Amino acid sequence: SDHDLFITTTIGVALYPNDGESPKSLIESSRSAQKQAKANVGKNNYQFFSKEINEKVVDQMQLELEIHTAIEERQFNMFYQPKLDVGTDSVLGAEALIRWEHPTKGMISPDDFIPVAEKTGLIVQIGKWCLRTACKQAKLLLEQGVPDSLRIAVNVSAVEFAEKDFVKTVVEILKETGLQARHLEVEITETTVMNDLDESRKIIDDLRYQGVTVALDDFGTGYSSFNYLGKLNLDVLKLDRKFLSEAMGNERSRTLYAGIVAMAHEIKLKVVAEGVETQTEYNYVNSLNVSEIQGYLLSKPIDASRMTTFLLAPESRDFLAN
Numbered sequence: 001s002d003h004d005l006f007i008t009t010t011i012g013v014a015l016y017p018n019d020g021e022s023p024k025s026l027i028e029s030s031r032s033a034q035k036q037a038k039a040n041v042g043k044n045n046y047q048f049f050s051k052e053i054n055e056k057v058v059d060q061m062q063l064e065l066e067i068h069t070a071i072e073e074r075q076f077n078m079f080y081q082p083k084l085d086v087g088t089d090s091v092l093g094a095e096a097l098i099r100w101e102h103p104t105k106g107m108i109s110p111d112d113f114i115p116v117a118e119k120t121g122l123i124v125q126i127g128k129w130c131l132r133t134a135c136k137q138a139k140l141l142l143e144q145g146v147p148d149s150l151r152i153a154v155n156v157s158a159v160e161f162a163e164k165d166f167v168k169t170v171v172e173i174l175k176e177t178g179l180q181a182r183h184l185e186v187e188i189t190e191t192t193v194m195n196d197l198d199e200s201r202k203i204i205d206d207l208r209y210q211g212v213t214v215a216l217d218d219f220g221t222g223y224s225s226f227n228y229l230g231k232l233n234l235d236v237l238k239l240d241r242k243f244l245s246e247a248m249g250n251e252r253s254r255t256l257y258a259g260i261v262a263m264a265h266e267i268k269l270k271v272v273a274e275g276v277e278t279q280t281e282y283n284y285v286n287s288l289n290v291s292e293i294q295g296y297l298l299s300k301p302i303d304a305s306r307m308t309t310f311l312l313a314p315e316s317r318d319f320l321a322n
């Protein structure tokens with residue numbers, strides 16, 4: 001009807017007889033190759049079938065199926081990594097980190113399954129579970145006598161954040177678990193906000209209006225855009241572990257790290273130094289007056305019961321003594 005359409009093509013190629021001896025298996029192979037071609041940047045290209053690629057596609061599909069089962073069979077568990085509040089020299093918070101205990105494959109890293117869960121949309125369901133579990137746990141900790149300044153941080157994926165009712169979901173979960181919003185922190189990344197900066201700003205403002213703390217995660221790698229920092233009303237800036245290790249390695253990165261901490265302070269952001277593994281790193285970030293410190297030096301992520309001990313018995317951490 002007089003409209004111009006601009007279309008692109010993605011082609012998967014399979015060759016007889018190596019890639020399949022029957023029409024059915026040839027088509028399957030070409031589909032698999034096409035799926036891979038679509039996953040490549042830019043699309044609009046072609047891809048020959050290869051056994052290696054096929055294995056990847058099959059693995060991916062297998063993982064998708066297994067995530068479904070994992071949800072049904074409750075194979076997910078929440079771990080918590082304590083954060084040291086430098087001002088009060090006490091542990092007032094923790095980051096909730098999901099763990100998948102696969103019945104045969106053992107522990108599967110979130111770095112491996114979160115991207116698959118995002119692609120299939122399953123992350124929305126998983127994300128709700130994460131929020132609910134962390135909120136319940138925080139409530140329990142408060143009831144057990146953990147100081148009232150407790151704050152549990154939960155990672156929110158870009159797909160969840162973009163859901164129409166995201167803030168509503170958060171509010172509902174807070175209500176359902178009886179946790180006050182000030183005990184919850186939400187961690188998002190730059191990739192989450194960059195899709196639609198204006199919309200992101202609204203969601204962040206909404207969350208903060210509800211009383212939830214908002215942190216920008218993994219800063220110092222990737223884009224590290226000042227544009228986002230200028231436009232979004234954030235509470236916390238989390239500096240990435242890789243950024244810290246680079247800062248320890250060379251003078252120029254060290255200057256950048258210190259500069260970003262100073263700049264964040266100027267715009268009233270709290271800074272969390274992530275991935276503090278050594279006393280040298282600790283001394284360094286401490287000298288920059290960061291607000292909170294997180295990393296293996298203080299504690300690895302631990303299960304809920306160990307975290308309870310950690311929070312209730314400060315003497316269980318003695319690393320700062322040396």
Ligand code: C2E
Binds near residue numbers: 155274
């Ligand atoms: P992240 O949000 O940057 O989380 C920090 C990661 O660094 C965690 O890995 C933690 O175990 C690790 N880490 C903490 N301190 C140190 C340290 O001192 N040294 C080293 N080498 N590593 C340290 P983990 O638990 O494997 O999580 C990986 C990523 O998966 C997270 O990165 C986050 O992006 C994602 N993720 C984890 N849990 C969730 C979740 O519940 N929801 C969503 N959407 N994503 C999650």
Ligand code: CA
Binds near residue numbers: 095155187217
């Ligand atoms: Ca995080």
Ligand code: CA
Binds near residue numbers: 217238240
């Ligand atoms: Ca991080």
